[in-house]
Amino acid sequence: MSSAHPSSPTATTGPVHVIGTGLLGASVGLALTRAGVAVSLADASPSQVALARDLGAGELGAGEDARIVVVAVPPDVTADVVVDALRAHPTAIVTDVASVKSVVLAELHAAVADGRLTPDDLTRYVGSHPMAGRERSGAAAADPDLFSGRPWVLVPHPTSDPGGVLAVRTLAVDLGGALVTLAAQEHDDAVAAVSHAPQVLSSLLAARLLDAPEQALALAGQGLRDVTRIAASDPRLWAAILVGNAGPVAHLLGQVRDELAELVTALEAAAEHGPLTPGAMAAASAAVSRGNQGVARIPGKHGGVRRSYAEVTVLVPDTPGSLGRLFAQVGELGVNIEDFAMEHAPQQKVGLATVSVLPEVAEELEAGLDARGWRVVRS
Secondary structure (H helix, E strand, O other): OOOOOOOOOOOOOOOEEEEOOOHHHHHHHHHHHHOOOOEEEEOOOHHHHHHHHHHOOOEEOOOOOOOEEEEOOOHHHHHHHHHHHHHHOOOOEEEEOOOOOHHHHHHHHHHHHOOOOOHHHHHOEEEEEEOOOOOOOOHHHOOOOOOOOOEEEEEOOOOOOHHHHHHHHHHHHHOOOEEEEOOHHHHHHHHHHHHHHHHHHHHHHHHHHHHOOHHHHOOOOHHHHHHHHHHHOOHHHHHHHHHHOHHHHHHHHHHHHHHHHHHHHHHHHHHHHOOOOOOHHHHHHHHHHHHHHHHHOOOOHHHOOOOOOEEEEEEEEOOOOHHHHHHHHHHHOOOOOOEEEEEEOOOOOEEEEEEEEOHHHHHHHHHHHHHOOOEEEOO
16 A cells, blocks of 8 residues: 555545446545555456556455445446445445436435335435546546546535535545535536536537548647547446436537527528628627637636636747746746647647736747747737
8 A cells, every 4th residue: 555645634534445446436546545545446347446456546355344435337327336335334424426416316215215225324325526537438547636626526415414424525625626515406407517518519529520521630720629629538438427417418408409500590591692691690690709708607717707818829849848948938937827728730840839828928928938039929
């Protein structure tokens, strides 16, 4: 077992038993073992759990003495695994990290109704959901810092034991999560808007590229890469997520469908009758303008009010150390980088590095980089 992480004092009392050693489960194990908490691992796949063990996420075991059980399996089987965990660990607090919550809680109530669980068993369940992940899946993609600075939603139900809620809250904080507490339906509505519907739209847009000609793909820029990045996600996992949160996702996609239909009608009219067709410009402008308004509502840096930054774009050679040298010299000029994006120039060994800075320092930064030999791209 690894020694405690010196800068991260841990209040969670182990042992912790992790069921499911994919990306989230293995990342939980890695973070806890790094902090010196005893972790046992279980998974339906012997090879998956062995890999998680070999990576340092914990030891193989049934977790008989576990104080906390973390269920990290796909959402379509989460409720069954939680039921089994509550029965197998009669003194442990059980949480799950599934990205849907209402369907899991409903299935647990059904388990109480049919006698598989007692009402007292259900008090030891506290739902949760870390808003963390990546396109890659499995233990090989796990990272002990995966949850650092990410929202972690606590989803207690009305009969959740307060001590259990505190234990899961403590676990989330120890793993670096930023706590948010929501009811199950509030959670599902929220993630439909900020995660599930965006996944569908990204996938649908990326699918249009299947028949795109090569000359079109050669023109792809950062905008296309940005909106299709999450389209590389695991189809099997996302099928379970979308079906598990079908109502809220279908509602949002229906709204998108209606607005898209209005825009398509206006564009078809413009294609047939010309760009000056009455209403065409208004429909196109309204679609983009509403998007502007929506983006403005996304929280900004450190969760504060979103603000506008100036962008300074610099050509950076695709050579070792070039980007580090740019960052160092921006720091030498006394400028803080508020945000950063990198776009690679097609068929050229250079990249376009765009640093977002406070507007009042942008001109000074451009001049300073010019003086240091960087090629600043001015719009």
